[in-house]
Amino acid sequence: MSLIPLIYDFDPWSEIDELLEGPFGLGLHPIDIFNSRPRHRSLILHPRKRYCPYLASKCDRSGKDSKWDKSEIIPTVDKNGFQVCMDVSQFSPNELIVKTVDRTVMVEGKHEEREDEHGFIQRHFIRKYTLPKGFDPKDVVSTISSDGVLTIKAAPPAIKNKNNNERIVQIQQTGPAHLSIKQPEQSKTEEVSNGAAETMETK
Known part of the structure; x- marks a missing residue:
């Protein structure tokens, strides 16, 4: 087997490309969490003039084409x-x-x-x-x-149930009721008149 294709496809800058193309901040699909080690595409079976580690790892992780990649960040x-x-x-x-x-x-x-x-x-x-x-x-x-x-x-x-308008009203506890109830003004007037009559009879 000839070694010329391998030598031709060798890219000494691939490590630098991988560093600059780090997929930080990108979306994850659940499969990415379990496959923490991306498998790079083989250069022998899939030779290419310029090898992009990021694109290869994205393709290998999903096992599908780029349509799957779009769903990873949604x-x-x-x-x-x-x-x-x-x-x-x-x-x-x-x-x-x-x-x-x-x-x-x-x-x-x-x-x-x-x-x-x-x-x-x-x-x-x-x-x-x-x-x-x-x-x-x-x-x-x-x-x-x-x-x-x-x-x-x-x-x-x-x-929310739009047809249900039921609401529980909280019952607040207070002191004795007769302390907070005001007597009518008419009752007070009668009491004052009776008091004055009693005073006059006493004299």
């Missing part, structure tokens, strides 16, 4: 509510911000320039997701796993 909405997952393993928790602006959920990750084994690198990303109608932004919560998977959830809206 949030899921079902009976359990709103949920979206993303890979933020390149960032520490204190370098991430999750906030809501009206019905929009914003995720931002940023770390300043730092030195690693390949040189200096700086990363920054912003992702925005719109909550479905009826979802309350106050119900949005976020968690991050030890392996760098950020999960954002929102509880489903409560189901």
Whole structure:
């Protein structure tokens, strides 16, 4: 077997491309959580002039074409509510911000320039997701796993029965009732007149 195709396809810059094309801040499909080690496409069986590690790993992880990749960054909405997952393993928790602006959920990750084994690198990303109608932004919560998977959830809206107008009225306890009841003005006038008559008879 000739070695010329292998030599021709060899790209000494592939490691640098893989570093620059790191998939930080990208959406995750549940299959990505279980397959933590992406299998790269073989250059011997699939030779190409320029090998892109990111595209190969995305294709191998899903086992399908690019139509599946689009669903990886789309949030899921079902009976359990709103949920979206993303890979933020390149960032520490204190370098991430999750906030809501009206019905929009914003995720931002940023770390300043730092030195690693390949040189200096700086990363920054912003992702925005719109909550479905009826979802309350106050119900949005976020968690991050030890392996760098950020999960954002929102509880489903409560189901309201429009035909049921029943409401329980709370009964408040107070002191004795006769202390808070005012006597009519007529009764007070009669009492005053009777008191005056009694005074005159006494004299």
